[in-house]
Amino acid sequence: MNHQDVVAQLIELVTPFAEGRPVVITENTGITSELGLDSLKVMDLVVAVEDEFDISVPINALAEVRTVGDFASLIQKSAGENA
Amino acid sequence: MKENPRLKAVRAVRQELAAVGIDPFGVQIDQIVSPTEGIIDGRPTILAGTNNYLGMTFDADCIASAREALESSGTGTTGSRMANGSYASHRELELDLARFYGKRDAIVFSTGYQANLGMISALAGPGDTVMIDADSHASIYDGCTLAGANTIRFRHNDADDLAKRMRRLGDGAADALIIVEGVYSMLGDRAPLREFVRVKKEFGATLLVDEAHSMGVLGEKGQGLAEVDGVLADVDFVVGTFSKSLGNTGGFCVGDSADMDVLRYASRPYVFTASLAPATIAATRTALRKLEKATDLRKRLQANAERLHAGLSALGFRLGAAPNAVVAVLVGDKLEALRFWDHLLKHGVYVNLMVPPATPGNESLLRCSVSAAHTPEQIDAICAAFGSWPGVKA
The missing domain is CATH 3.40.640.10 (Type I PLP-dependent aspartate aminotransferase-like (Major domain))
Known part of the structure; x- marks a missing residue:
């Protein structure tokens, strides 16, 4: 999976969670800092991502995720491990 | 000393509660009378928010x-x-x-x-x-x-x-x-x-x-x-x-x-x-x-759970699961749950207030834990306190 393709797919998944936030979501957008997702919403987003990409995302790895791009990289890593 | 930014979220919740004037997480039971009764704020109170399932504490x-x-x-x-x-x-x-x-x-x-x-x-x-x-x-x-x-x-x-x-x-x-x-x-x-x-x-x-x-x-x-x-x-x-x-x-x-x-x-x-x-x-x-050997206590516990579950169901409340030692009333809104919890306490019933993120599905809960030591009269009194909440339609 190409990183930019994953980012594009992820932006589509993140958008409904960021409803009401006047932010153009890019690779560099902060998931909690800019989109304001609380811990519950982050976990819902993780489930949506897991279903979409058919992967399991270890919750301990989320500590390193700040931006949409970070999450895309984690998705790629998880997909590689699941393959 | 400057404020610790890590405490920001917890501090915000404490301030929110202080603004409402209700503190469900700092309840002090001044006197324990029995496994199912205590004195809180000078009032005799039925304890339905412990995990004293068999009443073994006394x-x-x-x-x-x-x-x-x-x-x-x-x-x-x-x-x-x-x-x-x-x-x-x-x-x-x-x-x-x-x-x-x-x-x-x-x-x-x-x-x-x-x-x-x-x-x-x-x-x-x-x-x-x-x-x-x-x-x-x-x-x-x-x-x-x-x-x-x-x-x-x-x-x-x-x-x-x-x-x-x-x-x-x-x-x-x-x-x-x-x-x-x-x-x-x-x-x-x-x-x-x-x-x-x-x-x-x-x-x-x-x-x-x-x-x-x-x-x-x-x-x-x-x-x-x-x-x-x-x-x-x-x-x-x-x-x-x-x-x-x-x-x-x-x-x-x-x-x-x-x-x-x-x-x-x-x-x-x-x-x-x-x-x-x-x-x-x-x-x-x-x-x-x-x-x-406490088969009788388990039977009494289950009977109490069924009595509470049936009573709360009859009042129209949404409950978390089939009758069991934990009977959770799903309230939804956090502020309503907080006021409801306070209403119960003022009517002599202590239950647990549970709010997200500790709860599943973003629900706020009034969690009752049933004990074998509760009497049927206490279970009925718990139901009556729930029934006295102005939001009950029955």
């Missing part, structure tokens, strides 16, 4: 055992078992627990929280995988953090979702540790344990079941959900607590593993914590002996 035999141990062995052990020595009674309680469950051995911890921390961090480490139910208790999440293992959540009570995630692990699935609870503390719903055992066997993995809210409550002998479902032999580790049906403080793990005696020394929450006081151990041993 059992005369348990109190006598504690008193005798207190007199003979002193107030505390003043150290950890590994560094400062075990008392004979610590080991005797472990053998009692192993016998009770029909398992090879047991390890006693100083709290139920530490039992999960201690077992999970001893069984798994960096590079290992732990599969946990999404609605797991904080002690399970924290145990995984302490372990530093890859922690994967599966959908609550969904064995198919677990199996799907196990398949993704490939050959690594056989080394995974699966963790579920018998009864979930927030809603009181049970795990489909036989299905989880099936998945565990399919992949050759290890299964740990936390029976904190089901020990003493479920099963002919009170061994919990694994006994009811007939799968105790297939559960590798049972974790439990002394602070619910046994009416005390402490935690434990039982298992058939040949490594039980090694695990305790690999467990930092075991090694670096002061051991339980002699009176606690003595009362717990007595409570365990009584729990095994």
Whole structure:
């Protein structure tokens, strides 16, 4: 999976969670800092991502995720491990 | 001193509560009258927010055992078992627990929280995988953090979702540790344990079941959900607590593993914590002996749970699960739940207010825990207090 393709797919998944936030979501957008997702919403987003990409995302790895791009990289890593 | 930014979120919640003028998380029970009654703010109050499922806290035999141990062995052990020595009674309680469950051995911890921390961090480490139910208790999440293992959540009570995630692990699935609870503390719903055992066997993995809210409550002998479902032999580790049906403080793990005696020394929450006081151990041993034979108490508990469940259902409330020792009323909105909780307290009924993120599905809950020691009249009084909430349409 190409990183930019994953980012594009992820932006589509993140958008409904960021409803009401006047932010153009890019690779560099902060998931909690800019989109304001609380811990519950982050976990819902993780489930949506897991279903979409058919992967399991270890919750301990989320500590390193700040931006949409970070999450895309984690998705790629998880997909590689699941393959 | 400048404000610690890490406390920002908690500080905000405290300020929010202060603005409303209700503090559900700092309740002081000025006097404990019985397992089911206390004095709060000068009012006689029915306690329906404890986990005193069998009412064991005031059992005369348990109190006598504690008193005798207190007199003979002193107030505390003043150290950890590994560094400062075990008392004979610590080991005797472990053998009692192993016998009770029909398992090879047991390890006693100083709290139920530490039992999960201690077992999970001893069984798994960096590079290992732990599969946990999404609605797991904080002690399970924290145990995984302490372990530093890859922690994967599966959908609550969904064995198919677990199996799907196990398949993704490939050959690594056989080394995974699966963790579920018998009864979930927030809603009181049970795990489909036989299905989880099936998945565990399919992949050759290890299964740990936390029976904190089901020990003493479920099963002919009170061994919990694994006994009811007939799968105790297939559960590798049972974790439990002394602070619910046994009416005390402490935690434990039982298992058939040949490594039980090694695990305790690999467990930092075991090694670096002061051991339980002699009176606690003595009362717990007595409570365990009584729990095994407490079929009548379990029947009374179930009858009380059914009475409360039926009463609250008749009032039109949404409830979390089938009748069980935990009866959770789903309120939805946090502020309404807070005011409702306060209304109940002012009408002489103490229940637990549970709000997200501790609750599943973003729901706020008024969680009632039923005791065998509640009288039918107390159960009716709890229902009447719920019924007096202005939001009730009935």
